[in-house]
Amino acid sequence: MAFSCLICIKINKGIQFVPIDLKRALSEQGPFNIVLHKLEGRDWSQVIEDYQRLHPEVTVVDPPEAIQHLRNRQSMLEVVADLKLPESYGKVCTPRQLVISKNPTSVPDEVVKAGLTVPLVVKPLVVDGSVKSHALFLAYDHISLSELEAPMVLQEFINHSGVLFKVFIVGESIKVVRRFSLPDLSETDISTNSGVFGFPRVSGADSSADDVDLDPAVAELPPQPMLEMLAKELHHRLGLRLFNLDIIRQKGTKDLYYIIDINYFPGYGKMPDYEQIFTDFLVSLVQS
Numbered sequence: 461m462a463f464s465c466l467i468c469i470k471i472n473k474g475i476q477f478v479p480i481d482l483k484r485a486l487s488e489q490g491p492f493n494i495v496l497h498k499l500e501g502r503d504w505s506q507v508i509e510d511y512q513r514l515h516p517e518v519t520v521v522d523p524p525e526a527i528q529h530l531r532n533r534q535s536m537l538e539v540v541a542d543l544k545l546p547e548s549y550g551k552v553c554t555p556r557q558l559v560i561s562k563n564p565t566s567v568p569d570e571v572v573k574a575g576l577t578v579p580l581v582v583k584p585l586v587v588d589g590s591v592k593s594h595a596l597f598l599a600y601d602h603i604s605l606s607e608l609e610a611p612m613v614l615q616e617f618i619n620h621s622g623v624l625f626k627v628f629i630v631g632e633s634i635k636v637v638r639r640f641s642l643p644d645l646s647e648t649d650i651s652t653n654s655g656v657f658g659f660p661r662v663s664g665a666d667s668s669a670d671d672v673d674l675d676p677a678v679a680e681l682p683p684q685p686m687l688e689m690l691a692k693e694l695h696h697r698l699g700l701r702l703f704n705l706d707i708i709r710q711k712g713t714k715d716l717y718y719i720i721d722i723n724y725f726p727g728y729g730k731m732p733d734y735e736q737i738f739t740d741f742l743v744s745l746v747q748s
Contacts, residue, residue: 475742486511493746495520498589498725500527519745522724526699530724531587533613534559539697540719549686550715557615559585560605567614568602576616578602579650581642585611587723598642600653607656618718619644620708621678623669627705628731629691631741635731636681638669644711682707682717700724701741 480489480497486507495508495518505524512520530536537554545552558574560567571580582597582605598617599605605614624641627634642659669679695701706721728734 487514492518500524522700527724530722533585536722543693545689549683550717552717555616555718557613559613561611563610565606567605571602579617581615581617583613585613596659597656599656604656619711621711623678625682625707629703630737631701633737634687634691640667640669
């Protein structure tokens with residue numbers, strides 16, 4: 461996140477951003493009202509634990525152990541699969557998926573046992589912020605999966621009219637933007653293609669679909685009450701305040717949604733009005 465973009469607002473709000481020197485003890489720095497970070501790992505977790513023991517009045521956004529939960533594409537979606545949300549505004553699901561932990565020579569058998577069929581979306585299992593962890597492939601046959609590197613997640617492909625909804629969550633604030641995604645596949649596409657195809661990172665800010673003349677049924681955003689219930693429940697279960705959801709709506713349906721990814725502390729510069737929302741969030745933490 462580019463904090464320089466917050467300068468004009470933070471002056472009026474009385475906020476001062478102070479970089480943390482990782483080469484010095486955290487207790488020797490500050491004083492802080494909030495420790496804002498995007499780090500993980502056992503050593504950093506211990507640093508935060510020790511610091512909070514000495515400074516219980518300081519808010520850490522967010523706990524390293526909670527962030528760790530979103531570093532694995534299997535564990536991140538398991539949380540969603542366990543939700544029992546009312547379906548008054550729509551049904552929220554997760555795609556069926558299979559984790560391949562070792563060299564994928566036995567993938568064809570495992571895919572059949574899991575009840576999955578091609579095409580399959582292929583993603584790295586571990587999300588560490590690197591370009592590699594956001595690689596995306598589409599596999600049209602089982603055999604070609606052996607060309608890819610484990611550990612990875614095989615996820616069922618769901619036609620969604622080529623549009624993805626990025627739901628940004630900052631505390632209790634929710635903003636939704638549309639992004640172009642993978643195109644729909646016809647039966648002809650599936651039967652005539654083979655192999656594995658890589659895609660550049662989808663749903664980036666340069667793939668915005670907010671100002672495009674889309675079919676209203678495709679462009680309609682997920683219902684706000686559903687997103688509020690979802691955000692509140694995930695905040696409670698994950699223990700996180702800063703995250704975003706990648707949501708698709710199954711083509712031909714009005715209210716069947718799938719969460720396909722959850723990202724911690726995403727690039728909020730892509731979110732409308734993020735400067736005001738983020739500074740208000742920080743002020744609210746201090747006031748509370």
